[in-house]
Amino acid sequence: MPTATRQFLLNAHPRGRGIEDGDFKLVETEIADPGAGEVLLKTRWLGFDPAQKGWMENIADYVAPMEIGDVMRGSAISEVIASNNPKFSTGDLVMGSTGWTEHHLSDGAELTKIETSLSPTTMLSVLGTTGLTAYCGLFKVGRPMAGDTVLVSGAAGATGSVVGQLAKIAGCRAVGIAGGPEKCEWLVKEAGYDAAIDYKADNVRRQIKEHCPRGADVVYDNVGGAILDDMLANIATGARVVICGGISRYETGNLPAGPKNYFNLIFRRASMAGFIVIDWTSEFPAIRKRLEGFVKEGKLAYQEDIQHGFENAPATLKRLFTGANRGKQLLEL
Ligand code: NAP
Secondary structure, three states, rough: OOOEEEEEEEEOOOOOOOOOOOHHHEEEEOOOOOOOOOOOEEEEEEEOOOOHHHHHHOOOOOOOOOOOOEEOOOOOEEEEEOOOOOOOOOOOEEEOOOEEEEEEOOOOOEEOOOOOOOOHHHHHHOOOOHHHHHHHHHHHOOOOOOEEEEEEEEEEOHHHHHHHHHHHHHOEEEEEEEEHHHHHHHHHOOOOEEEEEEEEOOOOHHHHHHHOOOEEEEEEEEEEHHHHHHHHOEEEEEEEEEEEOOOOOOOOOOEEEEEEEHHHHHHHOOOOEEEHHHHHHHHHHHHHHHHHHHHHHOOOOOOEEEOOOHHHHHHHHHHHHOOOOOOEEEEEE
């Protein structure tokens, strides 16, 4: 039984700047044997989300604030290595927000047992928060109808790639915006997007007009800033603009100027709404089953980008903000 564990603690709030190595402190701390009703977990994979930057800055009010000295918050899949809890046995794989720690003591209340027949890591990727976010944001906020054109920014990422494929399953046209030719090729060849726009090479606004000649009926935005403006300039009458995230803001930490083209919402009788996926937590088991079914039927492709080594957790988080990740960013311990 381990008596000590390594953990990354929050060492600084990265406000107004990108993430730096000094924002984290690697420490070794003692870990007790599990008490009554507790389980001892060994972390196997960490999952990375752009939202972690906002948690570190303490700007999001939908989660508890992160204080200096807290274990870095994050989702993980762990193995139960000792159990005094009748709900869990040694060897079980569980998922939870257990943070950047090699071992963790838990009373089991916040843990979900991994029971998928797909790879366990899918519970952090296509069946995890990003897959659920894609599903809820598209269907509950975007409300696509067959024949609609669905325009997605951050399209090659863990969330965006699922959005376009779900749109195709719903009988829509999917147009994605992503950085670089390789990601754009993957979108069309592997994820079945009808068209992909390389925002690093093309004139985004002109390209959207070309690929969405009647305008976009659903806009699913993961990026914000100039790309959101370009998408707002090309919406169809009655469009639904889904604000899922704004990663172009996260790296600098500065709030972007408001969208310039919001008047188009008036002209096009359109709506724009944000959402937080945890509002549909009670529906997650049923949505997971649907997503798992789509994967098994070969209708939903996904990518997992697995880095290695606990000490590489800060560098792995940074990959999301340079676009280095190919699909869901994970780290295997
Ligand atoms: P991801 O898309 O897999 O990875 C982030 C991607 O963002 C990068 O690969 C990069 O792709 C792109 N990016 C980074 N900086 C950018 C910039 N300055 N301009 C344009 N694109 C940039 O990450 P994810 O976990 O799936 O998250 C996607 C979005 O969903 C995030 O905004 C996240 O906050 C949001 N989200 C929202 C909820 C919710 O409940 N509302 C829940 C989960 C996630 P390129 O190479 O294409 O630039």
